[in-house]
Amino acid sequence: AQKITQTQPGMFVQEKEAVTLDCTYDTSDQSYGLFWYKQPSSGEMIFLIYQGSYDEQNATEGRYSLNFQKARKSANLVISASQLGDSAMYFCAMTPYSSASKIIFGSGTRLSIRP
């Protein structure tokens, strides 16, 4: 079964602290892509970061980094120096090779940043 699991429905973090959002995945495909999207209250899904299953280095994009641990099938998002504007829903997603055009989304984590 192809599945994304996000076990943290909600998180509260103090501004300027780093935060890790958990994501584990399940697929029998050897090739797959992993994504993180941010959805603020406005509703738009904003692409944050991508990691390929064969990429040896963890992906980074500004304050975002993806902690990819292939053996554990985890793809946690790390946000450094959190800001108030980071408050949003965060979705982990996967594109397995066998169905690459269809994104499989996790249930999401609501991140709230405290001032």
Place this chain on the structure above:
Amino acid sequence: GAVVSQHPSWVICKSGTSVKIECRSLDFQATTMFWYRQFPKQSLMLMATSNEGSKATYEQGVEKDKFLINHASLTLSTLTVTSAHPEDSSFYICSARLPGTSGVAETQYFGPGTRLLVL
């Protein structure tokens, strides 16, 4: 950067009427667009894949005659909710495949979404 727009952002309609939602790729051509539905506090559910110049591919359980999809140009896909009923009230969001990405790296850029309320 790639931008996908949707119109309208909000629509309120009476039960039984049809509503058309437009999804446009503003600075790139999109041969493939996707339509999702999102219920409150839930994740996105893929409704259909819209291919320019051909029929849309619907996911299992999605009524083709209820949710009409047209992808007449490389920058525009439309979703028409026909004879809308209160249970069709939801957040509809489209996405387009970012050019230059393919396979497992295929990246979708999303529109801002359309909130539909059927009275």
